[in-house]
Amino acid sequence: MSGETFTGVGVSPGTAAGPVVQVAPPVRPPADEPTPVDAAAATDLVLEAFASVAKDLDARAEAADEHAAPILKATALIARDKGLAKAAGRQVGKGKGPATAIAAAVDEYAAQFEALGGYFAERVTDLRDVGHRAVAAVLGVPAPGVPSLTGPSVIVAEDLAPAETAALDRAKVVAIITAAGGRTSHTAILAAQMGIPAVVQLHGATSIAEGTTVAVDGDSGEVTLEPDMELIEAQRARREALAAALAEVTGNGLTRDGHPVNLLANIGGVDDAVAAGATDVEGVGLFRTEFVYLSAQTMPTVEEQAEVYRKVFEQFPGRRVVVRTLDAGADKPLAFANLGDEENPALGRRGLRLCEAKPELLDSQLEALAVAAKETGADVRVMAPMVATADEAAWFAERVYAHGLPKAGVMVEVPAVALRSKHVLAEVDFASIGTNDLAQYTMAADRMEGELSHLLDPWQPAVLDVVAAACDGADHNGKPIGVCGESAGDPYLALVLAGLGVRSLSMAPSKVPAVRLALSKHTIQQCRQLAHLALEARGAHEAREAVRAAANEELTAIL
Structure with a gap:
């Protein structure tokens, strides 16, 4: 509804307005994925998928800046984790197809990470991102992530993995909105480092129609759908005045x-x-x-x-x-x-x-x-x-x-x-x-x-x-x-x-x-x-x- 405002948790300051680009949900294993005829070949396919994910993340890290590179490298290490690969291999041994085996292994590891809490709980989003990419690899479909942007955009997702946030084009991403996440999530930390206004914990975020213009306030956590020009101009004037004051x-x-x-x-x-x-x-x-x-x-x-x-x-x-x-x-x-x-x-x-x-x-x-x-x-x-x-x-x-x-x-x-x-x-x-x-x-x-x-x-x-x-x-x-x-x-x-x-x-x-x-x-x-x-x-x-x-x-x- 035009002019309607919703409130989440502002985690990166600043204001911006632009059209919504929804991040597609991750690829899921087919519900009817057949039991592999050749378990060894299926296991090899799983290992190749994890290796390709690690290689891709390493390549992204090489091209990333000083904030994003360490996070991408750390995510690549998860893709190379031998325990995760072995867990997926065990799932294949139980008769599960490669994609289903990867998803099951990731669920198993995620439960362990969440139980440990602290640093490991913070890495669950990274772990699931690796799993989603590996599933896409074995199915031969594009990896999940932010689509190519043609102009200034507000990225909206259930949550953003660090690898996705780190690779955002700052020249085109004017704001970030997620339905999940928290004040100390990687999305919040990276958005603040990159100077991109961000709001997390916005319920219903993924239901916002693609292309809807939204105004985002990363300080108050407010997101306004189809804002009028008065609000957009007020935000622009405020940004310019703030920039001038900061320079002094x-x-x-x-x-x-x-x-x-x-x-x-x-x-x-x-x-x-x-x-x-x-x-x-x-x-x-x-x-x-x-x-x-x-x-x-x-x-x-x-x-x-x-x-x-x-x-x-x-x-x-x-x-x-x-x-x-x-x-x-x-x-x-x-x-x-x-x-x-x-x-x-x-x-x-x-x-x-x-x-x-x-x-x-x-x-x-x-x-x-x-x-x-x-x-x-x-x-x-x-x-x-x-x-x-x-x-x-x-x-x-x-x-x-x-x-x-x-x-x-x-x-x-x-x-x-x-x-x-x-x-x-x-x-x-x-x-x-x-x-x-x-x-x-x-x-x-x-x-x-x-x-x-x-x-x-x-x-x-x-x-x-x-x-x-x-x-x-x-x-x-x-x-x-x-x-x-x-x-x-x-x-x-x-x-x-x-x-x-x-x-x-x-x-x-x-x-x-x-x-x-x-x-x-x-x-x-x-x-x-x-x-x-x-x-x-x-x-x-x-x-x-x-x-x-x-x-x-x-x-x-x-x-």
Whole structure:
């Protein structure tokens, strides 16, 4: 219906309008696929299909940019997984045809990934994408994916696999809408990195007729069907005004009265570091180091690790680099440090808990970081994930200092640390709040469960209460505290966080300019007043609306 507006979850800021292009659903195995006459030949066909998928993804990775290439390579590794191929072979042995066997093997693996949670649950979409491509290969039909685009388009799908999102033509894709997905899905992360407005969890998205013009607001999550010219022009004028305002504000993060709030980047590897290092950020607030370990069959040597860290540190001369030590465990098991299955990996021996059980993991990483820091002269600060007590913080800090690294910190992801931050932060030099996990643990809601996105909204006053408690403990100890979760990149929530006492904000580099602009329009006292409004709100929606209503009108007119 013309002018009708629906609301999903906005995950990548900005506005855009254009005709809908629906992504075709994946190819399914024939319901009546016959039992293969030659099981060996059918198994060979399955193996060839997986190999062709891996080869195609590798080719895409070679042509992709620094954001997409690592994701495409990681998806290619799934296609080469020997266990997945063997599982499909077993299904053939049970009398299933090649396409049906692939689908059954993928279902089997997906159930295991979802049970593990965490990193593996995040890869289920990748896994299913590999399966759909392999099914298409054995059936000899085109692989699923975004069709060729002839002009500016709004891509609509049930969900987008990382391989599909990563390969989008930014010159033609003006916005993304999915019926599934969540705030921390690959679609959300990549869309933000690519600067494409995106809305997820829009029920009925796949029912929007092909060619329907829609207006998308990636901030509010609103999607309007057949918008009138008044709305389209208003969005265009707003985009132009925002671009002009962003161009006027550069440099370090400062409130209008000069209160510093450091603006930093989140990175996950060397390619991310190269890209972020070339932008106007004050350094790195979160360097995720898992990529060094997750595909390794044996523990990387100190030399191998140091070489990677060197390449990252060299991109930020004179700027800080905050390194999160290995965040692995039952939800991201390592072949060389597996502590066994756990009933609930998200609440198990992950992060620092794994390193306490296997301290050689932490010691080798700290040694490598110290080597790379000394060789590059970088301002390296090291923090531990999944800390829960002051004793754990003290144990970690002692090991950091013993390796000659000057600054030790902790991630505030567990509510216990926030509530006892007065004691925990007495043991370290700084802290960084991971609001994604903190929201998950505070609200008892799985990050990967899209239907619970409303509970994981970083505007939830209960989550902000826990953040405030962490900031109080930091202030008591005179220690700096930052935020490196999703909330740091929300310009309005950044004002609230600054008002609560957060001194640095780390986010995708593409989100830094808008946060810098928001801070420049408000004094620190105004930020504190906005924080009070958010804390007093009844719920997440009310908190957001109260802050927007009280924020500087120059900002709300364009952002």
